[in-house]
Amino acid sequence: xxxxxxxxxxxxxxxxxLVRSSYAQQLYKEMYRPQIxxxxxxxxxxxxxxxxxxxxxxxxxxxxxxxxxxxxxxxxGHATSKDLVHWQQQPIALYPDSLGYIFSGSAVxxxxxxSGLGKxxxxxxxxxxxxxxxHGEKEGRNNFQNQSIAYSLDNGKTWKKYAGNPVLKNPGxxxxxxxxxxxxxxxxxxxxxLATKDRITFYSSxxxxxxxxxxxxxxxxxxxxxxxxxxxxxxxxxxxxxxWVLIVNVNPGGPNGGSATQYFIGDFDxxxxxxxxxxxxxxxxxxxxxxxxxxxNTGNRKIFLGWMSxxxxxxxxxxxxxxxxxxxxxxxxxxxxxxxxxxxxQPVAELNTLQSKPVVLQNVKVKNSFDVGASTGKIxxxxxxxxxxxPSKDLSVILSNNAGEQVVIGYDNQKKEYFIDRTKSGNxxxxxxxxxxHVAPRISRASDLNCxxxxxxxxxxxxxxxxxxxxxxxxxxxxxxxxIRIGSAEGIVIKKxxxxxxxxxx
Ligand code: FRU
Numbered sequence: 001x002x003x004x005x006x007x008x009x010x011x012x013x014x015x016x017x018l019v020r021s022s023y024a025q026q027l028y029k030e031m032y033r034p035q036i037x038x039x040x041x042x043x044x045x046x047x048x049x050x051x052x053x054x055x056x057x058x059x060x061x062x063x064x065x066x067x068x069x070x071x072x073x074x075x076x077g078h079a080t081s082k083d084l085v086h087w088q089q090q091p092i093a094l095y096p097d098s099l100g101y102i103f104s105g106s107a108v109x110x111x112x113x114x115s116g117l118g119k120x121x122x123x124x125x126x127x128x129x130x131x132x133x134x135h136g137e138k139e140g141r142n143n144f145q146n147q148s149i150a151y152s153l154d155n156g157k158t159w160k161k162y163a164g165n166p167v168l169k170n171p172g173x174x175x176x177x178x179x180x181x182x183x184x185x186x187x188x189x190x191x192x193x194l195a196t197k198d199r200i201t202f203y204s205s206x207x208x209x210x211x212x213x214x215x216x217x218x219x220x221x222x223x224x225x226x227x228x229x230x231x232x233x234x235x236x237x238x239x240x241x242x243x244w245v246l247i248v249n250v251n252p253g254g255p256n257g258g259s260a261t262q263y264f265i266g267d268f269d270x271x272x273x274x275x276x277x278x279x280x281x282x283x284x285x286x287x288x289x290x291x292x293x294x295x296x297n298t299g300n301r302k303i304f305l306g307w308m309s310x311x312x313x314x315x316x317x318x319x320x321x322x323x324x325x326x327x328x329x330x331x332x333x334x335x336x337x338x339x340x341x342x343x344x345x346q347p348v349a350e351l352n353t354l355q356s357k358p359v360v361l362q363n364v365k366v367k368n369s370f371d372v373g374a375s376t377g378k379i380x381x382x383x384x385x386x387x388x389x390x391p392s393k394d395l396s397v398i399l400s401n402n403a404g405e406q407v408v409i410g411y412d413n414q415k416k417e418y419f420i421d422r423t424k425s426g427n428x429x430x431x432x433x434x435x436x437x438h439v440a441p442r443i444s445r446a447s448d449l450n451c452x453x454x455x456x457x458x459x460x461x462x463x464x465x466x467x468x469x470x471x472x473x474x475x476x477x478x479x480x481x482x483x484i485r486i487g488s489a490e491g492i493v494i495k496k497x498x499x500x501x502x503x504x505x506x
Pocket of ligand 1: 046047063074103104130177178229230291
């Protein structure tokens with residue numbers, strides 16, 4: 001090689017290395033980048049998909065558009081975790097094809113190889129998803145969404161689409177999507193819970209390839225401010241008794257505007273779902289949890305995770321390299337309140353591994369305002385804050401920065417209501433519905449109020465009363481929040497305050 005060429009090649013190589021390492025240094029450190037929540041390295045994400053636990057690995061697939069930070073032709077992105085906390089992004093699992101984009105769906109472990117897709121004793125992982133044909137949609141047809149399957153024989157690393165797709169054809173319903181499949185042991189069959197416009201349709205199958213309609217549910221019950229999407233059906237233990245839960249996401253029509261997750265409690269007999277109550281219940285009252293469903297193959301544990309955004313503004317939030325993230329994984333349980341049964345959600349215990357030693361304060365007397373940082377030292381998000389008190393007066397937790405921007409999370413004692421107010425949270429101008437004060441009822445009747453706040457650099461998740469009331473909210477201050485104050489105009493005593501910084505997962 002002559003000297004000039006050699007110099008040129010070396011210089012190009014070194015500058016490529018430098019660009020790469022500065023990219024690596026900046027990655028996951030950008031302004032607003034969630035530090036304890038999964039978000040893709042770059043580009044667009046919406047719903048979590050195909051969540052399955054298998055051979056010690058948590059799989060999280062997600063609606064993904066690798067070419068832009070706005071929604072487009074959908075792929076299934078893929079991330080894995082060994083501990084439900086730290087995530088590694090993997091190569092794209094499913095690409096669009098001649099049948100269309102890859103919309104939302106689920107994944108199961110086909111232990112008995114009912115599908116026959118397994119090989120040499122290796123049980124297949126089977127993904128069940130919606131093929132969305134954009135041409136059919138453009139032409140105004142009503143059957144452009146169909147259900148298909150793909151399988152993996154290498155622990156979810158690579159996926160092959162089934163040659164006989166689609167496996168469930170559209171009977172002429174414009175919104176016919178988001179299959180969530182589970183094994184119904186009592187009758188040895190698979191149950192698919194499918195969102196079909198304004199209701200859920202249940203299908204069953206012996207082999208994941210041939211599907212028969214079982215029943216419909218919900219056209220006359222629950223919230224119908226928008227189309228039903230991303231459902232989930234599973235049983236939870238209620239003191240040794242099985243209680244069935246049906247999750248139904250709806251967009252728009254959420255309790256605080258836009259998209260949100262509602263749930264029904266009842267019974268499922270392999271054919272139909274019968275609800276115990278007819279009132280509308282929200283799994284998360286905040287504006288920023290949507291499309292939430294649970295992992296499959298987790299035994300008695302049920303772990304839920306949602307998309308941390310809202311269709312009202314998901315395409316225009318002010319992030320640059322990536323757009324949107326997932327919530328913290330949450331463990332779901334049941335709780336009796338009076339004569340009724342509700343769902344509770346709590347951050348998974350695994351999250352504690354990010355926690356440094358908490359600062360614990362007892363009997364903190366708050367008159368007007370108490371500066372948390374004065375007792376804990378410099379505040380740098382992400383952090384976890386746990387409070388317990390007797391809710392005799394109003395109370396608020398105020399996150400703020402030096403620019404005077406703030407998010408207020410509070411409890412209104414008269415209305416027995418939690419709220420999160422982001423009207424002055426900084427960058428709010430990207431969409432007219434973003435700024436606002438959002439409310440959620442206190443469902444608990446307990447005399448003590450316990451709540452946990454998981455606060456990341458651009459989101460807060462409130463788990464109140466052991467998770468009976470949940471709220472998720474995002475925010476975009478012009479400089480990071482570095483103050484936490486507790487406010488109470490009438491004065492209140494906090495029995496116990498626990499504050500812990502959380503380590504970044506990246
Ligand atoms: C919900 C949803 C699903 C659909 C997917 C498309 O957010 O609209 O119903 O499968 O997103 O990306």
